[in-house]
Amino acid sequence: MGTGRGGAVGRWVSGGRADVWLAAGSAAVAAVLGLFVEDGRPPDAAGWALLLSAQVPLVWRRRHPMAALLAVVSCVAPYHALDYTHSAAVPVGMIALYTVAVTGGARRTLLTGTAVVGIMLVVNALVSPHQLAEVLRISGWIVSVLLFGGYTRVHREMAAAALDRAERAERTREEEARRRVAEERLRIARDLHDLLAHSITLIGVQTSVAAHVLAADPGRLDRAAVAKALDDIAGTCRSARGELRTTLEVLRDPGAPETRGPLPGLHGLPGLADTARAAGASVALTVRHGEVPPAIGAAAYRIVQEALTNAVRHGGRDGLDVRVSVHDDGGALRVTVTDDGAGAGSGAPGFGLVGMRERARSVGGTLEAGPRPGEGFEVTAVLPMGENR
Known part of the structure; x- marks a missing residue:
C-alpha cells in the first residue's frame, strides 16, 4: 500500500x-x-x-x-x-x-x-x-x-x-496456467505412486518368497521355485522401469509429443491379477462390461492396481483371498475389490486411498473404502460413463 x-x-x-x-x-x-x-x-x-x-x-x-x-x-x-x-x-x-x-x-x-x-x-x-x-x-x-x-x-x-x-x-490465464500445473503435478504424483507402490510391494513380496524358499530346507533346495521368484522380480523391475522411463521423458520435455502409448485399461486387469497371484494372493477376477471410454478404463485399472497393492501389502497372512468385480451398473462402471485380510488400516497411513479417490473424482466418479464387517477390506468405485463417452 x-x-x-x-x-x-x-x-x-x-x-x-x-x-x-x-x-x-x-x-x-x-x-x-x-x-x-x-x-x-x-x-x-x-x-x-x-x-x-x-x-x-x-x-x-x-x-x-x-x-x-x-x-x-x-x-x-x-x-x-x-x-x-x-x-x-x-x-x-x-x-x-x-x-x-x-x-x-x-x-x-x-x-x-x-x-x-x-x-x-x-x-x-x-x-x-x-x-x-x-x-x-x-x-x-x-x-x-x-x-x-x-x-x-x-x-x-x-x-x-x-x-x-x-x-x-x-490474471485468468495465469490462474488457469497455475491450475493446470497443479493438476499435472497431482497427476504425475498419482502415476508415480501407483507405479512405484505397486512395483515395490510386489518386489518385496516376491523377495520374501525367494528368501523363504532358500531358508525353508537348505538341504533340499527347490531351485525351480527360487528361479521363478527371481524371474517374477526381474519382470516386475522391467515393467516398472519402462513406465518410470516414459513418465520421466514427459517430465523432461513437456512440449514433446505424447509418447506414453495408450492408457492402461480394463484389458490389463488379468495381468494385475496374475501379478498379485505371483505374490501369494488368491485372486478371483470378474469383468463384465460393454464399451468403456479410455479415461474410465484407465481410472478403473489404477484403482484395481492400488487396491490389489494394498491387499497384498496389508493382508497380513498367506493365502489371502481377493475378489475383483468390474461390471456395468446403469450407465456407470462399478469396480469392487474385497479381501479377507487384516485391512489397509493396519499399516502406516499413506497416499493410496487418497490417490484412488482422486482417480475416481477425475472422471466424475466416487469411491468408498473401508473395513468389512468381521475382517477384510473393501473398495467400491462408481465411475459414470455418460459424460466420458
Missing part, C-alpha cells in the same frame, strides 16, 4: 508541475492577445490584474476543477463586463471548461455549460446588447470545448475499461 500511495503522490506532483507550466503558458498567450488584439479597450492596471489573476486557478484545476472554474469566472466576468480585450480572456476560460468536462460526468458538464452560457447572455443583455453575435460565437466555442472534454473523458474511461479487462484476462 505504501507503494500505491507513493505512486499516487508522484502522479500528483507530476500533474501539478504540468499545471503550473500550463498556467504560465496561458498567461503568456493572454498577455500577447491583450497587447496586440483590438476587440475591446486595451487592459489597464485593473484589466491586467483581472486577466493575470484568472490564470492562477489553473494550478489546482486537476484537484478542484469546479473551484478553479468558479475562480476563473470570478475574474473573467468583470474583465468582459469592463469591455477589455475579450480575446485575451478566452483561452483561460476554455481550459477551465475543458477540465470540468474531462473530469466530471455528463450531467455536471451539461449543467456547467448551461450556467456559463446563460450568465454570458444575461451579462451581454445588460451591459453590451450590441455584441450579441460575438456572444453567440463564443457560446459555440464553449459548447465545442465541453463536447470535446466529454468525448475525451469517455475515451479515457473506455481505454481504462479495456485495460482492466485485459488485466483480468491475463
